[in-house]
Amino acid sequence: MLTQGPAQLQLQRKSARLAGVLRATCAVGASLVAVVGLAPPARSVWVAVAVVGLLLWTGLITVLMLRSDPHPWLYAGDTAVVVVLCLAHGNLVPAEVLEASAGSGWVDMVASTGIFTAQFVLRQPWGMAAAIAITVAYTVGGPGVREASVVLVLQALLAAAVMALLQRGARRADLALSEQASARAAARARSAARTDELDQQRLLHDTVLATLTIVGTGSITRDSAALPERAAADLAVMEDLRAHPGVARDVAHDPAPLDVALRTVVLTRRVGLPPLDIEFDVPPLDLPHEVVLALSQGVAEALTNVAQHANTRAARVTARRAGEGVTVEVCDSGRGFDPGAVASHRRGLRESVYGRMRAVGGSARAASSPGAGTRVELRWEP
Template sequence: MAGRRHAAAEAADEDGPAQQGVRRKAVHLMVALRLTSAIAGAVVALMAVDSVARPGWTLGCVAVLLVWAAIFTAVLLRRGPLTRVLVVDVVVVAGLCLSQSWVAPAQVLRASAGTGWVDIVVSSGVFLVQFGSRQPFGLGVAVVVAFVYMVGAPGPREAPVVLVVQGLLAAVLAGLLRREARGADRELAERSRAVADAAARAAARADERDQQRRLHDTVLATLTMVGTGAVPSGSAALPRRAASDLRVIDGLRSRGGAAPRAVRLDVALRALVPALRPGLPELRVVVDVPPCELPGEAAEAITLSAQEALTNVARHSGATEARVGYWRTAPAGVGIEIADEGAGFDVAAVPPQRRGLQESIRGRMRAAGGGAEIVSRPGSGTRVRMWWPDGGG
């Protein structure tokens, strides 16, 4: 169980849907921060361009900032938060920090807290790098930018401390989001694995039940007939029955792959007539089924169920003839009826542990997505009706 959870965790950590969703949202947030901060900073810078030391530098920095914001947006929306793009963004932010004394008004430089247009751009740069990179790179960038800010605007100021605090808070928020996304992906991976395991177990149980049905129809039926004396141990029919049973067992062992996509049901049912089990009383079978095709699994289920029904007719009914009839069910299914005028029996009186009717006919048809019913009364013959895909009429 621990290994299974570890595998699920590794699969989730690689690139789960929750992490992909967080990454997409982070890209949108980073783009929005860079665009809005660049536009807002440019507007503020142009409004105060007459009060700066070097207006030409200010106009140049604004132009570079706007061009870079457009490139940043295009690259992130197309390819995601690449490390080299984030590095260039940090370089642009650091350049603005170093040029503050030339591009920011003097009254802003004298303020204790960062209130200028450069502060708007720098704060967004520190914030967005926490969502676009792993730690400790993001926090390292925040510290470096704060230091460069102090170099560009020396003196006692609160802005560098604010930048570090902003970086720390953004790093914590981004880390929490990533951790929750990884946890969600692990849970999804474990649930998917549990569903797959349950489906595999269900398939194994279905295959086991199918093998049990086939063994009941062949080997167990032969042993029962030998045990009850219906087939004497020295009978010439016994080797033929044993050889037929061995072929069935060999088929169970070598069976693999998907069932044929389409099977002629009428041909398969007519093939049952000469294939009735050796050692059974002679039974004349009249097959009245027009040409029709079904999916391989459905045709196989109907054919094997019909074979079990005809075997029961030969073994128990005392009838010398059975009829295989046909009807069409909506929208594209078929119904098959095995009818005889033999002794009949009380269906309700059949013990539940008897697997012939319960599993080899009803269970097999249910497993294929269809259904079956047995109608019989003592002295009135028997009708075994099977249908696929739905509806008994």
């Protein structure tokens, strides 16, 4: 069985509803014509039975077509009802109508509606098979092969052609939707891969490259006891990246406590760097896990910069609600720096802080000047 896309399913539902409305309208109109135009050789009993049966069947099929996805037996049943009425054609309409060159009686209305309905709701070739059955029954039960029979065949061909064009358009729409969905999925996959790559680069900068920088500046000598400890911590990060190359995104939007994460960052000893006396003012606050991770890693990088570059042992970490989001600040009263003079290849603030916040839809900025300390602000709003 072929899988139908949303456009094809929508066309199928709309066609079924249109067929139901068409059948109901035709049945009411045909019944009125049958009663008002009753004349010999039409028999009143036959007309009464036919009209009551048509109205009852129409009520049933209309309700089922409008309320749910119709079953194939409904379509077969509708064709059968129309065929029976066409076979009884000679006993249901006046002689003048029966002898007319073009079908103008109430049975002709029912036959035409049955043909249109079959094309709307049945797949080919079943739709044309139903139309042929109705046309043959009309010809046998009525005036024989006349203009009306030809009109019925032409109606079937026209309705089938229209439905074929609509179905072709629906298939093309589904194909376009599928291609768009595939393109979006590929773009998301590329974005996720790029995000993972950037996350790994930021972790490497915050650990391995930071250690190399400290060694290069002479803050840690090769004989220092802190060097093996820091190298071991960096190696643990490398091993974790190798063991878990992808980011676990199934919990990215789960709530996590920001205050706990930031307190952990503050209490974590920065191996090989001077200890900091950090004032901590962060109220209990839950945010999405990915946001908490970006904020805590950004704060960790800012505190590392304070310990390494600010020439001060004091810092302050604060957080406050900002609407539905949060603003986190890391401040110090150290030597400060000129943000505009930072070389483009330096990745500390640019990637480890700014980049991390952009990745979760937030922002960050550093306000500083030589001799005036530094304030790093991280903001996030849903």
